[in-house]
Amino acid sequence: MRVGLKDVAERAGVSIKTVSNVVHNHPHVTPATRARVQAAIDELGYRPNLMARHLRKGRTGIIALAVPELGNPYFAELAxxxxxxxxxxxFTVLLDHTRGEREQEVLVSQGFRANMIDGLILSPLELEAEDLRSRTDDVPLVLLGEREYDLPYDHIAIDNVAAARSAVRHLLGRGRSRIAYLGARTDSANRPAQLRLVGWREELTAAGVPAPDDLVVPVGGWDRDEGARAMARLLDSGTRPDAVFAYNDLVAIGAMRVLHERGLRVPWDVAVVGFDDIEEGRFGAVTLTTISPDKQAIARMAVASLLRSLSAGDEPGGRELTADYRLVERESTLGRR
Structure with missing residues (x-):
């Protein structure tokens, strides 16, 4: 038979309310009583019935997280x-991936799983403001990433322009002056790739360093293969950078592989900075200097925003929340010490 609060209360010699206070970690319980109740919980193997607790509040106890690609280490770590x-x-999390396709992002945002979840955290790539304006689903929604919608949904991002400037400033400080940007996209001005390009250009301009177009290399995607192809195209064009700022760590890792194959040493011939601080970047033959978004803070802020929406009822969202980041310096710009 399932052990309940009454069983624990009887074993500990306290009231059911006291057991509930201990389970919910309320402060107004003496240390001795808390220890006695915890001992009874451990002895009886009591586990809270979370489903029943959520149902009493009219909830499922499930929130959804939809990201472009779970195979991307950044999104896997964020998840x-x-x-x-x-x-x-x-709360339990239901994971979904949209492949960065607008149709899938619309489907997710319009609530095709609304009867299963209490809220949705969505990191879109292609979703447009008009898609969200026509949203009829009332499940709370929190948006991640750098798409700007100006809609009544909380939005959490880092300052990509400032982060890119930090990366380029670091390379300039290491004496580099021909800094390539790998990862440009021309299809939208408000996506991360373009914001990071803006930061790259702003920092070079502020330092009085040329920012020629031949150092900007577009990509078709943001994985290792694309980074390798972009780096190869740049070198084959006859353009020789002394540093690379990559859209993300995967692009940077692909680029470093090509540099190695071409006999160029990282960082002595070409320094490299990535973005995302994925685990793989810490364990390569040359560890990767990178911009590290605070993924833990992004996650906490997203969940807190959903819970705020659940508690606030019809109170609109629309807050712009900014998470922190830091530059992590490693061997790809510093060399081995």
């Missing part, structure tokens, strides 16, 4: 952080 943050509030 893990969201799962942990949700668990702190006794």
């Amino acid at each position: 893990g952080a969201v799962v942990d943050a949700a668990a702190d509030h006794e």
